[in-house]
Amino acid sequence: MHISRGFHGRHREAADSDRIPPGQYVTSGFPVLSAGPTPRVALDQWSFVIRGELDEPRSWSWEELRALPREDITVDIHCVTKWSKLDTDWTGVSIDTLLDGVDTSAEHVLAFCDGGYTTNVPLEDVTGGRAWLAFGYDGEPLDPEHGGPVRLLVPHLYFWKSAKWVRGIELRLDDEPGFWEGYGYHNYGDPWREQRYAGD
Amino acid sequence: MLDGNAIAGTLDDIFGADMTLAVATCSGCGARGPLAETAVYVRAPGVVVRCRHCDNVLVVVIERGGTYCVDVRGTTDLRSILGP
């Protein structure tokens, strides 16, 4: 293998290993990854829907979402492309709040988004304080490049599960693979077990 | 967002030949054109090639441990003129 004299590449912190999953490096930037064009939606046209295995679909307009109890959280995020970003600050509404009082026998969730992106997550992984609809990042409204107005935030899984431009979740009895899962990425995506690809 | 020229090297690895002139037919809208003129997203967990007219996903390439996984289900037809 040819080594390029004097090349070091982007600064890669071998940081505090307790916080960095295997195979990851810490970045100070916030890379923008996207599988397609950035959707734009007018806030007065925006809504979030919970549909599928529940008695009545529920939905919220932008105003209604903003009126719900919100949380400021600080989490580490881990992208399957190997970068991790520590102590990211988000503002949003817990999925638990949205599912409050919902009776369902669903075990699976499929998140769907403007632009057609989807991702699947077990229901238990978006409840119990593990997931949010995030509309603020670093004290500012979430930028469209990073999924604004609202993205799903599920930081304990690889970041492709934190679907940008999310418009709803479908509660399902059976599991339906989402966009990247259907193309060969891992169905669950636990960074601590390095579950990047199907079969890992 | 780039075009198919940006993945010419990757496509050459996969198909063993230059594919920028290969003509793909979109399974979404039927539009036909060279891969060089498709809308390509390379800053993602994989390469996503979309139809410039309807945004339908034409091709996805994922690389895992030295293996390329290529999905061309978004094209109903992919044609490349044989070399000399």
Added chain:
Amino acid sequence: MNWQLGTVVELLAETDRTASIVLRVPDWPGHRAGQHVDVRLTAEDGYQAQRSYSIASAPDDGSLMLTVERLDDGEVSSYLVGELRVGDELELRGPIGGYFVWEESFGGPLMLVAGGSGIVPLRAMLRHRLTRGSTVPISLLYSARSHHELIYRDELTAAAERPGVDVNVTLTRERPAGWHGYDRRIDGDLIAEVTWPPAERPLVYVCGPTAFVETAADAFVSLGHEPGRIRTERFGPTGSEEGSHA
């Protein structure tokens, strides 16, 4: 297509942030004007980064030349423009690309439209046309932010003196005193002034940042030029945190 090692034989400063790298590549198979190479850098710990760079040299030039723009947080471009030294070896593969190429046998008239570092592959096409003694009429429209950011400025000025060669420059952000060229972003009117009418059926090659290419290509189509005679190459970020590439 295998990776090869080229040796840097010369480095040329083109502008404040752009440099040309001349390479000797022992088993270079030759190339066509408009093609590019992939360059791969490997750090001592095995970390690799790869980018594509258009070939600036014409097929008959003898040595291979790349021109690279150093981007603000570009991990590869800041190595190639700044750290790389004469005598270093560079891993590359190519030539790559069959769509965005022009050769003498394609004929013309030939219309080249460059935005910023998009001038690089078009320079190869222009040189090819000149060194082959071709009589294909050729027109270059080059958009840059300022006079300082014009790459190959002297070479292009000299080329404009050659018969059958027309060079038009538009500087979009600042102009030197006494500037007589264009001073705005390209639009349909500007293009119509510097190109042939659709009836002449020029071959059009547009290269630069995505937004520039789309504006230019749309303008040519709106003016009545055949879409099938317009070839486009969009430059932009390919690394996960980098800006545009050349």
